[in-house]
Amino acid sequence: MKRQDIPQDESNLKSANMTEVVYVTDENDNYTTANSIGWDVKKLALDESLELINERIQQAKDDVANNKVSPIIYFMELNKMDFGVLASYVGMWQWTVKRHAKPKTFKTLNDSTLKKYADSFGISVEELKNFDGKS
Incomplete structure (x- = not known):
């Protein structure tokens, strides 16, 4: 060209x-x-990708609101992370992060563990603990 x-x-x-x-x-x-x-072709591809990302974020928010997953999943999607990336940020095994993605397990996490997640997402521990997916 x-x-x-x-x-x-x-x-x-x-x-x-x-x-x-x-x-x-x-x-x-x-x-x-x-x-x-x-250019138009790339614009279409970018727009479609962003639409899919926004759908995944909304689905994660709905799942948190319905107590299917913990807020970790929402913030992971919002920050365009997967389990491997998040696990490396928080210094834990992937299977541990997956366990923490369950609402029942999430509620038992101490503040030092939550701080690792919050720091990775660029939010406070309070924001992470209090996110209910409804707002």
């Missing part, structure tokens, strides 16, 4: 004040880089 042919279609990148680096050929057919604010 030539530098003058770089797509500059509106996308989520522009609203976040970001650009994407793409490889193009210059006037001498040498490869170089240039910035693009997006």
Whole structure:
């Protein structure tokens, strides 16, 4: 693609004040880089991905409200983490984090354990303990 042919279609990148680096050929057919604010195909893919992420966050919130999972699941989804990532942040085994994702087990956690989770999510222990998924 030539530098003058770089797509500059509106996308989520522009609203976040970001650009994407793409490889193009210059006037001498040498490869170089240039910035693009997006292109329609990528915009569709990003929009669909964000929609799926928001659906997962809402489902996690509903599950917390219905006492199916602990608030750990909601904040994990909100921060785009999985069990492996969260386990590495809190310094625990994945199976331990999965146990803590159960409401009954979550209610027994002490404040030092909750602080590890809260710090990983960038919230306070009180926010984590008091999140009920209803607000």
